Every structure is written in C-alpha cells, then in structure tokens.
Amino acid sequence: MRIPPIFFVLTVLFFMSGYSYAESLLTRVKDIEQRPFSLSGNRIATWKKDGIRVFAVQKDARILQWPFQITADTAVCWFHEEEAAQQKEAIVEVYCEGKVTILEEGNYEQFEQVYLRFETLTGIVVNPDVQPIETYEVAQETEIVLRGEEIRSMGREEYLSAEIPAKMSPSDVSQKEEMVDILADSIDSWEDGDKRIVVALGNVKVKKEDMTIDADSVILWFDATESDISAEEKLPLREIYAEGNVAMRRKDDLLIADKIFENVKEERGILINSKIKTKIQEKRDKTDVASEMKAPSRKEKRFTFEGFPAYVKGEEIRRVGKGKYEITNGKISACGYGHPHYHFKGKKIRLAQRGVHNIVSSTNNSFYLDRYPIAYLPYLSLDVRRKERLLRDWQFGSSSRFGSFIRTDWDLFAATGGNQKDWSDLILNLDYLQERGLGTGLDFEYNREDLFGYIDTYYIKDHGDSDINDVPIENEDRGTILWRHRHQLPYDWRLEMEYSYLSDPRFLREYFRHEFKQEKDRETALYLRRIHDTSAETFVVNEQFNGFDTTVDSLRERRYAERLPEISYRIIGEPIADNRLVFTSESAATYFNGSFERIDPEVENESVARMDSVNRISMPFKPGIFNINPFAEGRVTAYTESIDTSDAVDEANGPAAGRFIGSFGFDWSSTHWRNYSYYQDFLKINRLRHIFVPELRYMYSPIVTKDPNEVYQYDSVDALDSSHVAVIGVKNKLQTKRGEPGLEKTVDFINFNVDYYLFPSKAGIYNDGINGIIIRKDNFVNIDFRSQLTDIVAFVSERNEFNTEKFQFDVLSSGLEFYNLPDWQYFIGHRFIRDISSTIILAAEYTISEKWKVMGGEMYDFKSFELIEDENDNIDRENKSQNLKTYLVLSRYFHDWIGSFTLELDPVRDDSSYRFDITPKGLERKTRRFWF
Template structure:
C-alpha cells in the first residue's frame, strides 16, 4: 500500500515523541535543540532595546530552584538553574538558567544578568522570547533572593554556562534593559571528528564518546538529519542494547551509560555518518535520551531508571522512576534515594522529587525518610577550629578540603514500614547522617516518674546545621506524667591546633531542665522529699587541652539547682562520675618534675568544697643524688583556701543530715613542703630501701580557726624478696594448664612517724571523697550509728591506719599522725602458657595476695589490737571465660569491719553469660548485710536475647530488687523491653528502649559478646 508507514519509522517517531513528552513533563529542565526559529520555522523577530526602563526605586527579586554562589573581586557571582525568574517593577524575566554578577555600592546595587534557555521577557504591553539575553539592572532598594537549594562552591572556570556568560558579558553596559547582541558560536573548523581508531590524548576542551553493544548481540542504528533547527542536527536512534561512554567531563571523569534504547542529538554539520567513536568540542551540543533498564555511573554516583535524558554540554539530566546510589566511606555502606524523578542540576548535584532516602540495602527498606524534595550534592569542607588535616596542598600549605556528599530534604516523614512516626519540614546534613534526627526512644512507666517518654535527638540534623568535624551534639526531650517535661542538651568535641596553636583538645558539656511538680524518692527513709525549688536543672562543661612541652589545661564549670536533683534524675552519674565543679587547672610535666596551678570556686552552696584562690604545686620525682646512691622526691604546695561546709538540706527532718567533723568554715593561707630521701640497695636476693621523709606545713585557720604549724617526719625500711619455681611437666587439658610457674614475693614496710600537731585539729582542705560518698556519710551517722560516729568509722583515722596520706605526692597530705607500723604482704602468682604452639604467651592462672599490718602501739594506732587491716584477694582463671574470685578485709577490734565477697563469672559460650556473687558487709552499730546476687544473659538467636538479675539480703531477710530485659536485634533497630523492681525505693517500672543501629549511632552488626555486655545489669 503506497500510503502505509514503515514500521521502523513508526517506532522511531514514537520513541522520539516519548522523549519530547518526557522533557515537556519535567517543566523544561532541558531542551532538545535551542532553536532560533518560530513554531513554523520562520525566523523570530529580534530587538535591540526596550523603551521600558525599570525604576531604580523598585527592588530586584530573584528566584530559582538551585544557586551556586561565590565572591570574586568584591562582586557576588551566582549561577542559577531551574525555573529562574527575575522581577523589577513591571519587568519580568524568565529562563532555564542564568549567571548573575551583583556589585554593591553605598547607595545602589548593580546587577548584570546573562539569561539562557527559553528566555522570556514580559514588559508593559509586550512580551518577547529569546534564546539568550544580557540585561543590566540598577536598584536602590536591594536585591531579594528566594532559592530552594544553594551551594557556596565556586564554579570552575571551565563551566560551559559560565564561559558563555563571561564571553557574552564583555564590557559592562548601562542600566537600561537591553538585549545583548546574539552571538552564534561557530563550530570548530574541522567539525566533529569521527574516528574508528583510538583517538590521541584528549585536550581539556574536547570530549570523546564511545559506543559498545550492551551484550553479545550487536545494536541497531538509524540515522537521519533534522533541518528544522539552527544549526541543523543529526539524530541517531540506537536499539538492541548499547553502552555509551563519555570522557572529558570536568571533575567527574568518565560518564558510563547503558540502556536498551537511546536517541542522540548532536551538531549535524559535516556529521551524516555514524561512528562508534566520536571526538568533538565540549561546546558542541550532545543530548541523549535513554529508555529501558538504564544504568548510569558518574563519579561516585550510580543511577538506575526506566527513562532518562542527559545533556553532555550542560552536564545536566533527568531520570524517571529512578534510583540514585552512592557509597559513603564514613558510613561504611551505600545510601539510596528512590524517587518518581531525579534531576541532575549540575555536576555532582541532584534533585529528587516525591522520593525516599535510606541507608538500608534491602529493596523495600524497613525504615526510610519520605520527602517531597531531596537534594544531594558534593560539598568541600575544611577542618573546624583547627581540627587538623594530614593532607596539605603543596602550593598553599593549607589543609585540602574534604569532599563529601551532602543531603538536604523538605517535608520529611520518618516511616517504619509504611507507618509515619515523625515529621520535620527541613533536614540538611552530610550523607553519612542520612537518618532521621531521633537516635533513641524509651517509653515506660514507674512509681517515681509515672508514664514517661524519653527521647534523644541529633541536634545538627534537627536544626538543619552543618555538622562540625569532631563534634557531637544531642538533644533530650522527656515527658514524665508525675513530674513534668524535661529538656536537655549534651555534646562533645575534639580536635587539634585550637586558635592556631599546636595542641590537642577535647571537651564535653551537658544541661537539663525540668519544672518538677513531684517529690523525690531516693530510697529507704527518703521516699517523699520536697525539692527546694520546682525549677530544677544542672549544667556542666569540661575542657582539656594538651600542648607541647607537657603543658595541660583543664577547665570545668558546673551548676546544680538543688542538692538532690542529680541523684534523682541521673543516679548513675551521681554515683560514678566526677563531681560537678568550677575550676581552672594548668599543669606542666617534663621528665621527673612538674608544676601546676589551680583556681576553683563553689557555685553550689549545698556541697562541701574548698575554693582555691589560687593554689600552686611543685613536684620533683626520683632525682638521683651522689651518683645514684640517693634518690630525692619532693612536693611543695601553697595556696589561699576557703573551706566551705555544705548547707543543710531543705527539709532536714526528712533528709537526715549530720555535718562532717573535719569540715569547718575556715580560710587562709595553706602551705606545705614535703621531701623524701631513699637509698636503695640489694642484700643478696633481698631488695632494701631505707628512707626518711620530712614535712613542714602551715594552715592559717584550722578546725577552730586557729593557726597551725605542723612538722611531720617519718623514717622506715622497705624490703622484698622474690621466689620462683617452674613445673614444666604439669599439663591438664581440663584446667587449661601447659606447664606451671609459681612466683612468690614477700614484702615488708616498717615506718615510724611523728607529727607535732594532732590530726583532729586540722581542717580537711584537700577532699578525699566525692559528693556521693560525703552525702552517704552525712546520713550514716544518724540512720546507722544513732547520731554519734564511732572513731573506727571516721574516714580520717582509717586513712592514717592504711597510710593513704604518707606518700610524698599524696594530694590529701593532712591525713598523717603519730604512728608506728609494719605492713606485710605475701603475693603469689601461678602462671601457665596458652595460645598456638608457635606463639605461646604467659598468663596468670591463679593469683593470691595476703596482707596484714602490725602496730607496736595498738592503743594509739589500732584501737587496742596489735594486728589489723587483714586482707586477701584471690582469683582463679579457670579458662578464658570463667573466673572464680574472692576478697576479704578484716579488722580484729570490737565493731571493726568484716567485709568479704565471693563470685563466679562464666561466659562459657558466646551465647551465655552467668554471674553469681555473695557479699557480706558487717561493722559496728548493727550494720550486718549478706547480699546474694545473680545475673544471667542469654542470646537465644541472632535476633533475640534476654537478661535477668536479682539480689536478696540474707542478713536482713529482704528482697533488694530484680531486673528483666528482652532484646530484639533487628536490621535497623535494637529494641529492649525491661522491667525493674527496687525494694529500697519501692519502685516498680517497665520500659521499652528503641535504639537505631544505622548510621553513626547504632550498635553496629549483631555481636553476641556486645549484646551480653549491653544487657548485663
């Protein structure tokens, strides 16, 4: 039939129209052929100048989807792309992309604008369409910009759009709205160079295109010209599967594309024949439409789609039903973005719409962030606050900026499966922090706080701020139905070369506030304490800086609202962490000498503290004298101290309190110098060290505000002897023995000390307990001893008996008195070998340490008993995972301490961990407790683990409490259900903890040992 259409032509026409429809759907992001013709092919009318001049009193308004902005010679330069619009007065200019030069003066703003791609100018009474345009505007009212996505990375001078804009701009024009002379760029004289042989090395202003079959089946090519464009185009339709490589893309290298079908548009002059390898100028148009199983690799990005369009000259493209993937080294895995369509706005910048982002590698992830817009680009960051970099630019000597993928997204909904949990309007962060800002969630209920929801947040991501290298910033938002709403912040930082000086620094800070409407329950006789204020808070900051020559600077600052807040809300920190203080400490240590100076002041009046205004110390350790015959060690200290007793509780009838006897309201100069000489020598196998120590000390005010001068001296002899026997033939696979060595040492230290001042007259300016221990001592006097502290339990006397303050460098040098004592120790080590035969190592199989002290003057020094401070420490390492331990500490006088414990810890496999312990605490005043405790942790499978612990007081016949936890380790979250009961507070509670395992916050891959450790209570 003469009128029948060829099937091949019909297919080609259908495919081309699909490409045209694709471009039309996407709002004109790219065009197939920038023509200077009308719809019917007739030349458009051009104009040289409009009669309308926008008033300078009108501001200039600029909007676009994407902006790349930097400053150059005091001129702000911007590249705008995507739905660009400029308005001043009644003049409106639109284009696909623009380049703007903005110069500010004292009274005016001068703006030069190069517009390109579907340029439309709307003026009063007329509208015009152009391919490109140069406009100069002036305003006295400033420039307003509304940019959806922006970057501050300076564009390369080889950027095609920027090069055309600079060439077009030439010499600046006056301020009237003008159309610059349109310049048709001529192609290279030789035209696109078509080669079938390997091309020589490419220059930077050329690109090379190579085509290969996607499989063993050759592709099919249809080629025909298009004469309806200026200049004419050549169109190639390739089917059957093709792999296309483009070399010479600046900053990216090679672009690798594969698809079932592609259409190529390029300059048609002197290009009628198809070749599998093309070499052409970068300014030559080269546009590609791809369809079917599309895969694109560009730099670190890998993209997949069903349909796509790419403009090689503009380095932009668009993909439908697409997925973007890039590997993030900091995350250790890929991030994925799936969207209905993804646009490449420029080199290394992509915009995904109606999509989701995830770090999960599952096809349908269990969690994701659903967003209306997701923008990803390459950013270059430099170290913050001198954080340091190992890589330096050889020309400038400055740290090389670090390239990283950066994500920004709008209208974000965090979903688990298809359930939306949280919403945030805007998020921006590095790609390694792709995940939602929440990093921990714990709902629960108990009798102290009621129903509760505790949550932790990544504040950088929540506020859309750039994460500073070496820093961590978390927020806390809690709800307690009985107490109120609590908010908090916590962060840490670390780096090098602070303020440009050679140093290493780190620090952390935290704060928390709650308007508390409840009462405190701290256990036993403190179950309903009324706080002194409803506005309860704490804040704390610590900083450490290490500099050359051994210089260390420590700065701390802390404030608490009341005495019981930390113990109620942050009990673990109160019991185990360092006290919250406000101080500045500078120290230098070199070889065997050091000096330090400290200034400290008290902000919390309910704590026992010494203000130092300031205090300095000087140390010299082990300085040899007379050819190493003697060794000299010294410590000198001087400062002005204000010893401040803590204020009594707000409700002393409920919160029992007794002032400590060694804390008084005293102040004044405190000075001390202490020196020791040692003369070590060997007497056969015996090591002997005779020594003598002398001290002179001064307190301007003691416990009764009297002046105190103290001279203290001590002389003695230390000695030790070591015995060893090897049993090489001892072997037992059951007890893990491969040879046995018994090492035994006998140690002794006799000393005679004399002090010119009684210890009971000296105020304790240098603390030896933290606040938690002092708070316990203040209650112990009443609730255990009936209001009078027995001298056997006075911590000062215990410190003197154990020799805690006798050392030259001991910080609490007040704790010495008249004393004569012989301290003895008998230490044993049974050692064996373990490991592979060629790399065996020595390890302890069993250890036993026995200690005792003999007091020649027992009435003065040991409450009437010659022998005291009996101690024993035993450990048997039955295997690498099983240990039997026992400890004991006894005094023989009436009411003396009788402490012992025995425990068995076993982790026979990676799945099971067991601990059983029995502990006795017995002393004067009716203190008698024997606590049996046990804990078991069991990993049932890769996903499930459980833990249980219990404690029972056999001496008082009281249940002390239990905990039970059940943990599920999922691919994305670690969820733990816990139940607790505490007899002391009468509290029972249940809680569900949800922790993400992705990104920088998770628990990492499933590991049995870590799970056992996490569940152990």
C-alpha cells in the same frame, strides 16, 4: 642511634642543592633488597610498555620496603618485569608526588616530589584498597606519568624536591579518552553523522573510569573523530541510555532505576523510578594528636556509623550537574527496605556531593514511621555520609514513681546543617513524665584540634510532692548546668575548667542516678598544669557555688574543701648524686575557704592558709636477685590558724601552727619463675610456668610534732598521724598455653596475690575515703584470686579482707563467670561485708537468634538494714532481707535499629517500671536520664 631530622636539613644546605641528598638514601640500609616490596593505594591502574610493568596510583599511595615507608597523594611504579624473569634481582623505580612523607625507623622527611630506585629479590606486591586493578592495553599518559618519565630520563639514582611541580600544558599530555569496556550478549554499532551509536542487549556491563553500569540493555553515543579509529571503545563517550534493572555505581554511591539517561559531557541526566544509595565514609581527624588527649568523664559519648547506607528515592531524579541531583516528592531514609520503616518525605529534595560530604536538603518535610506521619519540619539538611539522624534516641514506658513517660533526643545539627557538624554535636532533650512534668535540656559537645569539652543542661518544672525517701520538694524549678573543658596551651601547659550548677542537693539522685553514684564530684574549678621532664607545676581554684555536697546522700559524710587557690610544684623521680639517689618532692600553698559536710562538725571550719611540703630521698639498688629501695621522708606543714585547746571545749581561732612528720622505710622484692612439664586435657593445660614475686614494704613515722586534732581537717594531709605499717606480700601467677597447634597463646591460668598488713604499734594508715578520713588499725590480709579454668569458665574472688585479730572476714567476694560469646554469658556471685551486707548477684545474657537477645539480673541482700526512729527520736538500724534490684531486657535487632523492652523492679528507690527503647545501631549505650 636516632638522628634528628635537623641533621639532614643541615647536610642538604651544606653539601647539595635545595632538593637532593649528598648521600644516597637507600644505600644507607644494608640488604634492603631482601625485604618485601609492596604498593597500595585507593585506585591502581596498570599497563605494560617495553618489557616494564607500570602501576599508577591515583590516590593515597603507600609504598613499603622496610625500613622505608613512603606515603603520597599519587605515585607511579616501573617494575622491570622481563628482567626479573631472567635475573635474580629486580628493579622497581618509584615516582611519588604531592605531600610525600618518607619514614625510616622513627625519622621522617617531607617533600613534594620523590624519585627512588629500589631493588628487590622477592618481587612486588600490589594491593588496591577500593576496587580491583584496572588493566589497560596502552600506556596512560597522564601528567604524573609524564613527569615521572622526564625524571627517569635523567638517569639519577634518586630525586628529592620540596617544590610543588608546575602544571603541564595540554600539549604535553595525551588527550586520549579512557577506554570504555562493554560486555553483553549482543553488541551492534553504526555511524550516524558525527556520532557512533553502540547498542548492547542482554546482561550488559559498561565500565568507564570510576563508573560501571549493569542493565538489561544499553545505548551509547560516541563522538566520531577525524582519525579513522575503528574501535568505538576508544572514542569519547557522549551519552548513555540504560533500561531494565539498571544499577550505576560511582565511587561509594549506587544508583538503581528502571531507566537512566545521562549526558556524560554536560554531566546531566534523568533517572526514572530510582533510588540513590550512598555510603557513609569513615570520618578521619586531621591529626591524631587530639586522640591522645583523653576527654573528661562524660555521660554521653560520640558514636560513628561508618559503613551504613543512606537512601534517597523518587519517581524522577534529575542530575543537574556534577554530583548534584534534584528530586520532586521524594523520600530520604536510612532504611534499605522496599517499604522503609521510617523516612522523611519532602516536596523538593536536593543532593549535593561535595568532596567527602553528601548534603541532602529538603523543604516541606514530613517524618513517617511506617505509613504514619508523626512530625513536620519546614526545612531539613543532612550530611548522609555522616549518617546523621534527626531523632537520635527515644524511649517510652511507665513507672510507679514517675507515671507514664516518653524521653527523646533530637540532633539539631542534623536539621540545620552547617560546618559545625564536623567538630561538634548539639542534642535537644525533650521528655514528658506524667507525675513530674515536662523536662528539656541541651547537650553541646565540641572537639577541635587543641581543645574539647561539653556543656550539658537540663530543666524540669517538678510537679511532684517528694523525692526518694519521701523528702519534700521545696522548689519546683529544678535543673542542672555542667560545663567541662580542656585546652592544650603552648609550652606544654594544659587548662581544664569545670562549672557546675545544681538547683538542690537531691536533683542528681532523683534524675541522674548514674552521675550521682559513679561519676566524679560536681565542682566549679580551674586547673592549670605543666609537666616537663620530671617536674610539674599546677594551679587550682576550686569553689563550690552550690553551697552543698553534690554527689552524696544523708548516709555519707564526705567533706568538701574549697581551695582558693592552690599552687603546687612537684619533682618526680629526679636522679641525684650520679644516679645513686632519687629525689621526689611535692610542695603546695593552699588557701582553704571552709568546707561542706553532711553532718554538723564539732569544730566550726575557718578560712585557713596552709603550706605543705613533703620530700623523699630513696636509694634503689639491686644486690643479686633482689630489688631494694630504702627511703627517708620528711613533711613540713604550716597553718595560719589552729584550734584553740586551752579550754575544756575546743574552740576556733587558735594561733598559727606548724608540724613536722618524719618517716622512713624500704621496699624489697624479688622475681622467680620455673617451668613444669605438666599436661591436663580437661582444663587444657599445656605445660605450666610459675611466676613467684615475694614483696616486703615497711614504713614508720615515729615523729609527729603536733596532734592532728589540734589543726583544722580539710583533707588526708591534715589527718596524718604517727603510723607504723609493714606489708608482707606474695604474687603468684600460673601460665599455660592454649589454642590450636602453632597458634597457641599464653593464658594466665591462676592469679593469686596475698598481702598481709601489720600495724605493730597500732598506728594505722590514713586514707581519704568517701566517708571522710578512713583509719585502719586492725591487722588484716588482703586476698585476690582469679582462675581461668577453661576458655569459657573463670572463678573470681578479689578484694577480700581477712581480719587476723578477730579471725574473721571483713570483706569476702566470689563469683563464677561463664563466657561463650556471642551466644551466651552468665555470672553468679556473692559479696559479703561484715555488719553491712551479704548480697547474691545473678546476671545472664543469651542470644536467642540473630535478631533476638534476652538478658536479666538479680541482686538480693540478706543483711540489708533500714533506719528506725523510736519514740524518743533516736535512730537505730534494723537488719532485714531485701531485694535490691531485678531486671529483664528483651532486645530485637532490626537492620539498623535496636528495640528493647525492659522490666525493672527497684525496691531501694521504691519504683517498678517497664519501658520500650529504640536505639540506632552503632550508638553507644548512653546513661539514661531519670532512673535508667
């Protein structure tokens, strides 16, 4: 049983003082000593004292002995090494300090100081995260070690305190300098006044704290002390001079130079003919809670460059303080080549290391591609640990519809700097299209602890005469604004907002085809909801400021209804009657302010208020191997106005109306399986498991008190009519084992699902589709089939519909997938839609070498059609074969950029184009503006 943390708090207050338990923490777990004990952290040092091996973790300490997990800023472990060699059990004493969290099977406690005594039969595993374990001959008497020793001397089994430990006085801490290790072919030393000088020649390696130096020769100056210490490695280091292939490493930074001189005490120095390479750190969020909230659909996603290097070069680099450097006439680049492909050149460059940030600022900058300057910036500020690029992406080429073009994305925060970069992005779009004009936009994305969203804008003064299908352009000022926002509020409430503006109904189709075809409708809406246990409350205001449907063209008939507002309350699966019944309900009050349609409606839309409530009671039970869920449902809908049907022609402004729809039905299923000892080498079949799930779903709505043609049609609720549906289905799955012996994995060899839809009384099903309300009354069979023939080849045939009344396929698709990643992958497929299309789809991707990749695709429709207008202005369809799309992409992978050359034919848009695209590695492929 899980015990909430408050129980432990009450126990502490009642039985003990403010920092200890009445019961030993570790004794509650049986046989804990048989579990492995592990210690890990950012940097670990070790030494041996009095037969005890001591490990000191300086950052991000993690200790694990299941079921206990401990995390802390720092930690010290005393492992009784000599006793472990003589006895079966070994003792590990642990002292942790700074934001200590103890987790035990879902429960957690937080402290500032923790001391525990563990026992282990399996020894101790130590794993440093950043660099190898540092071994010392003498004990390192740091503050945390001394505090831990003081608590150990108390002889207690455990010590738990929420108080922040007081800082120890300097007299309590050893003032010994950390040792300096020197390795070289030849080492000589002598004293000169109050200094000891050490000269190391040939393959020199110097190591001190978190700094290492490799060079051909090194001179070190140590401060001599009054005590007679013969080993200079234990003296305080004062100055270093290194020359000849010098490489100095500090944490994640690498300094390369011909010569380096550094005053260690004053933290100043100079580097000659040098380069600083700093590593980009992984950006960690303060909390993972925000990651659980999925952001709204977005045309551009954020990217990271963790692990990529950044370089600062100069003939002379001066170190002017801790983590601070100044460079005159230097270069900044993310290209590590000796002659970088691109770089910024600045007259005065400063590098400041501040915690997790490395800020590079520069004045009077020129941006170079190879040796050629292409842009000038008076001021530049970059956080190179985040690997920010001023030019995010760029592309140029030519199109038969747009002419020659260039498209660029600029990171404004990369140039201006500031803390806003930690939680937001600001991208400037600058485009030139020869036939259409200049386009510009701003994309702002933000992500805070309890809110996130984005604002995208774009504007172009369109010089063209017509859009696709030769539709004339009425206004040359064209553009869009889209704002989507989500805010997590107190008491489980969540607010979502969207604002959308479009200059005209054809703008998206012309310039943002991906959003037009695939993303959700543009709308202006406010959505407030709260989900608590099995209930949910929502409030929606939805208005179309544009005055037209934003995502469809003239061949579609989607209806868009404004809700001003809609309030709803839902109960989902609430058990009642001692859990024998399940109650589900949804009630909504809506005020419709008309709707937008692409075709002229026969009945004029009116502003109508509607009350709708649907309630279902089900009684699931399981007799034997069967799952049965019968249900009864009733829907009550009331309208303030209806359609007046008193005359021959339907008119508006009818009386208030209401209707009731009564339904009942059941769901039935059963699961069976069987294993077969069948083996086959060619298809790599290693036994078979057959999973067989028959299903039956039935629903009948015999009671409908008012015909749907007598009420206004705003969504699928208004279109509901008498329905009678039975679905007989069978799900089949064949599984086998594939892989090396001992590493086999279960593979779904075949998935074969069949659903037979029957409409006994010709009363079908009603769905709200992209072409308005879809009514399906013909009996049909839905077939899904997939077979993973080998590890490389799969056959797919999904979403097929066979009309049993006309005995022909309405929809039929099939395809072969070939995957041999990362070298190559292919797809060959066919999709048939009766009376609409019969399309062949070919796609391939092949990796020529480590740096070159080619991909291409083809879509050809054998049953395409076009609209023909005769002499009497009647429109008819004429079938013809047509190429839908052909493309070929050749990609070249550089060290941190990807260059692509694309050829594309798009007869549907009457466009052919070629383009060159340069994209940084690590950047997710963005949806392109224009036709891309």
